Structure formats: structure tokens, C-alpha cells
Amino acid sequence: MIKRMYILIFVLSSIVTWNEVNAQNESFKSPVITDEMTVNPDQNREWRAGQSKYSAKPKNMWELGINVGRFAISGDVPTTAFPGWGAGLHLRKAINYALSIRLDGAYMTTKGFDDRLSSGSVMALEQLPDYGSVTNDMYRNYKNTTLSGSVEAIFNIGNILFHKERNKWNFYVGVGVGAISRDTRVNNSANGVPINWNALNLNKDDKYSDNVKKIKDAMDSEYEIKVGNKRDVSPLFNDGNVSVTIPLSVGISRKINKRVNLSLEHKYYWVDNDTWDGFVNRSVYDQTNSRDAGQYTSLRLGINLGKFDKRTEPLYWMNPLDGALNDVAELKQRPKFDLTDSDGDGVIDMIDQEKNSPQGAPVDTRGITLDSDKDGIPDYKDDEPFSPPGYEVDSKGVAVITDKPVTESRLAEALKATKNDWWLPMIHFDLDKYYVKPEFYAQLKSVADVMKANPNVKITVNGYTDARAGDDYNKVLSYNRAKAAIDFLVGTYNIPRERFILQYEGKSDPVIPGLPASHNITKQAERQQYMNRRVEFKVATSEDVEMAQPTGPKAGANTPGSSRKGSKYSGNANSGY
Numbered sequence: 001m002i003k004r005m006y007i008l009i010f011v012l013s014s015i016v017t018w019n020e021v022n023a024q025n026e027s028f029k030s031p032v033i034t035d036e037m038t039v040n041p042d043q044n045r046e047w048r049a050g051q052s053k054y055s056a057k058p059k060n061m062w063e064l065g066i067n068v069g070r071f072a073i074s075g076d077v078p079t080t081a082f083p084g085w086g087a088g089l090h091l092r093k094a095i096n097y098a099l100s101i102r103l104d105g106a107y108m109t110t111k112g113f114d115d116r117l118s119s120g121s122v123m124a125l126e127q128l129p130d131y132g133s134v135t136n137d138m139y140r141n142y143k144n145t146t147l148s149g150s151v152e153a154i155f156n157i158g159n160i161l162f163h164k165e166r167n168k169w170n171f172y173v174g175v176g177v178g179a180i181s182r183d184t185r186v187n188n189s190a191n192g193v194p195i196n197w198n199a200l201n202l203n204k205d206d207k208y209s210d211n212v213k214k215i216k217d218a219m220d221s222e223y224e225i226k227v228g229n230k231r232d233v234s235p236l237f238n239d240g241n242v243s244v245t246i247p248l249s250v251g252i253s254r255k256i257n258k259r260v261n262l263s264l265e266h267k268y269y270w271v272d273n274d275t276w277d278g279f280v281n282r283s284v285y286d287q288t289n290s291r292d293a294g295q296y297t298s299l300r301l302g303i304n305l306g307k308f309d310k311r312t313e314p315l316y317w318m319n320p321l322d323g324a325l326n327d328v329a330e331l332k333q334r335p336k337f338d339l340t341d342s343d344g345d346g347v348i349d350m351i352d353q354e355k356n357s358p359q360g361a362p363v364d365t366r367g368i369t370l371d372s373d374k375d376g377i378p379d380y381k382d383d384e385p386f387s388p389p390g391y392e393v394d395s396k397g398v399a400v401i402t403d404k405p406v407t408e409s410r411l412a413e414a415l416k417a418t419k420n421d422w423w424l425p426m427i428h429f430d431l432d433k434y435y436v437k438p439e440f441y442a443q444l445k446s447v448a449d450v451m452k453a454n455p456n457v458k459i460t461v462n463g464y465t466d467a468r469a470g471d472d473y474n475k476v477l478s479y480n481r482a483k484a485a486i487d488f489l490v491g492t493y494n495i496p497r498e499r500f501i502l503q504y505e506g507k508s509d510p511v512i513p514g515l516p517a518s519h520n521i522t523k524q525a526e527r528q529q530y531m532n533r534r535v536e537f538k539v540a541t542s543e544d545v546e547m548a549q550p551t552g553p554k555a556g557a558n559t560p561g562s563s564r565k566g567s568k569y570s571g572n573a574n575s576g577y
Helices: 003-023 041-048 208-217 322-332 408-421 438-453 471-493 525-532
Strands: 062-075 084-094 098-118 138-156 167-188 242-255 261-272 292-305 459-464 500-504 534-539
Touching: 062 098, 062 261, 084 138, 084 292, 098 167, 098 208, 098 292, 138 242, 167 261, 242 292, 408 459, 438 471, 459 471, 471 500, 471 534
Parallel strands: 459 500
Antiparallel strands: 062 084, 062 292, 084 098, 098 138, 138 167, 167 242, 242 261, 261 292, 459 534
């Protein structure tokens, strides 16, 4: 037994060591859980929007396992020096983070031999039908084959972590109920002739090993007498070979990667009978029955079944705090904005496209000096900032009109024309993602409010990327971002899809130009790249047309957090972290 335990431990340690050398850290990163990967997507969406206290429980995978190990019976007849073996299968499903249910089945076999002569007068020989003509003493022996099946509750606490992303080890205990079917046979004849055990004439002065050899030489390889179970108190069937069992398990698991784990487990099979090894324990001094028990020590390989884009790993490998901690981490990773405003126009330099605007000159949200009537004369120099469209203006921005005066109706027409230049909010995206972040829900609501207040207005939605990756890739990614914003507004606020015009520009027309197309950049440059990863909204004009979906490689992912290398944002310097 000790030898086989060492072998199992050595095999487990070797596999674990190999994995440490070859496995990458990404095997243990926190999983990305989308709303559709939870049992209640609506609840999870409300939680992300701050409308629910709790996230929804993730859908998790089944675990299919195989096992091999050593099997022995703790009973009245000692197990041989080299006990038997077993193999089995299991199917496990997590109910919550600490409890899972496991269906377990195994085939096991072993032998036993007692080199002490037992008295026939105290043995329950009626358990041995057709015992033979020799009904006195015998050297007890048996060969057993057992089939087991059980339903077990598995409890673990290895994944209940507070200051660690993942635990590679998991300790667990289990208890269940099941049944065992056993076939136990005794060897009491050699070549069809009952053995007279008393006739072996063993000499006490001989070596112990020589006497044992004489006993075994008197036996053949056939175990011909099937053991009954007439004294069993809880057989399921009349023949007494199928009984209720309560399996008790304790084990330790090692996570290899998201798909595979290894476990070393010891299982104790409790049964309410004493004939598993073929004999009832009787002696001159003790006429009571004692219970036999099965002992199965196994090495288990567990494989998670399913697709990771639809389900998570089994919950017993996940940190229950993932949802809350990832949410906090996202808040800490938001960019620190430089609030410097060199020209004092109210638009910070970080997004100001005209950093030297004249003092007091009105600007739009990009910091560009306003020219409301688009006559080429900025408003701060324009004596007539709302000149009627279609007329030339003089050096002071006043329309040169020779045919018609500027009436109130014509002025109203001019104001209507400027409506197309409303500047609506923009939203930003994480690196290589088109996931609409919850912090921009308010900006999207502003767009929805404008559209509801002006039912005849169409909105052009234009997607952009930063300077990294190729043109084809970025066109697909910018399309995905514009589409994600439109889908959000349509799905959340029931605005008709035909009121949106989707356009995409890839990495062209950056808010902050001249940034490197590299992932190995400074944190400041990464913050600037963040400003270019955007979707813009503006009131559509008659020239705006819907752009067809681009062809190209699959680009980006609709999940939170950055998916590529690069400088990461630091947290808020004033938060204490």
C-alpha cells in the first residue's frame, strides 16, 4: 500500500512539475464573463449598469473524469502484500462555488490471504455453500470483484480567496450514497479436491516464509466457492451481493490549465455488512459481527466540457469575488486626464485641436473656433455670425445681398441649417475591444434624448481606432464599434435603426495625431491612444450615406478590458492606490 501511494504521489508531482515549466500565466487569469454566460443575463446587465446589487451566477462547465488506483478491503482477512487495483469514471457539476454534485462509478478487484489457521467451530461457514467435506480449520482466503456507483456531494473551499486571483490547488471532502455489487470467492479445493488444511503439517521451527509457501502450494488459481451473504443486515437483493454504501472522500486537486486538472483522492466505502472479504469475524471471545470497508486510493484526471465563450470553468476553480474585484479594477484603470487648458477656451489640451484659440473666442467641444454660418469668418470676428446661406460675405462676414433683405424667416432658415453642426458626445473603447463601457451610458442617453426630442433627425455614427494594426483590421474594428453603439441605442431606447447612418474611418482622422503604431509606449501615449479609440455622433446631412460592412479579418472582442499588450493605465493618483 505504501509503495503504491508513493508511486501515485510521484506521478502527480511529475505532471505538476512539467506543467510549471511549460504552462503560461494566462491559464490562471480571471475569466471574462459576458451577460449571455450567466443564468440571468438581464440581472447581469442591470448589475453592470449599477441597477442591481448582485451579478448573476455564471453558467459553468461539467467535469468528466477518469481515475485509476489501488483497492483494498479492510476486513477480517488481511489484504495481500500487493493489493488490487481499480478504475472508474465520474461526472461532476458545480451547484455553487463550494458545493458540487458528482456521479461516480468504479470497477475494483483485490485478493486476501490469512496465514493464520482459523477454527471452523467459530467461523460462520454457512456463508460458504458447498464448503466440502472438510469443515474444520482453514487458511482463509478470497478474491473479490466489486462494481460501485454513487451520487456524492463534494465540498471545497480552495477557491474562496480574498487576496489572490487564482488558486492552483483545491482541497475537498465528499459524502454520498450508492450501491456496490460484489463477487467474492474462496479457494478451498485444488484440482477439484477439497483441501485438508490440517494435513499440511506445518513445522513451527521452519521459516515463516517456508510455511506460507506450503499453504499457497496447496492451493490452485481457481476461486471456486462463491460467498453468500445470509448474515448481512442490509442487502438490496436476496442473494446479498448488492448492498447500500456510504462513500466518504478526501482529496487534493491541482489545476493544470482552464481545461484540465489532476487529483489525488482517497475514498472509504462504508457498508453495513461483514462479508465483503468472504468471512464473518468470529472468535471464541467475540461472537459479534464487525463491518468490512473498502479503501480506494486513486489518481484522477478531470476535463472541463464545453466552450469558453458560452460557459466558465467549473465554479470550484473560480474566485467568487471575480465580479466585484474586476469592477473595482476597471474603475482604478480609467485614464488620468491632464486638465491643462493652455488657451483658456474651456477645452483641455488633451482633446483640443486648436490649442491657441484667441482669448474669449467661442469654440466647439473640440476647441475649434466656431464659424456658425460657415462663411470662413470665425464668429469672434464675424459681424453677422448667422449670415444667410448661399450668399457671399465681405471681410467682416456680412452677407452681400442685392436682391432680398434679411427677413426673420430667412434668419430662421439659417438657424435650421446650423442644426446639422450640433456636436454630440463621443464614447471611447478599450484596446482591441468594441464593448460599450458602462461609464459611457450617460453620453449615449444624451444622444437618445436629442433623437427623441427631434423625431425627424437622423444621426451619423462614425467609428475610429487608434494608430495600431493594419488598415483592413482597423476598418472592421471601427465598424464593430459604430455598430455596437447603434445596437445599444436601438436595444436600450427603442430608437428605429433606420434613423442611424453607420460610417467608419479606421485609424484615419485621429483626435490626437502623430501617435506611434506600437504597443510598447508610455502611459501618457497610451492615454492619448485611448482618446482616438472612439465613436462620434453628429446630425446627419443629405450627403451622409450608410457604409457597407467591410471585409477583412475578425477584429476586436465584445468583452470588457484590453485584450492586447501595451502600457496599462495607472489608477487615480489621489485614490490612495
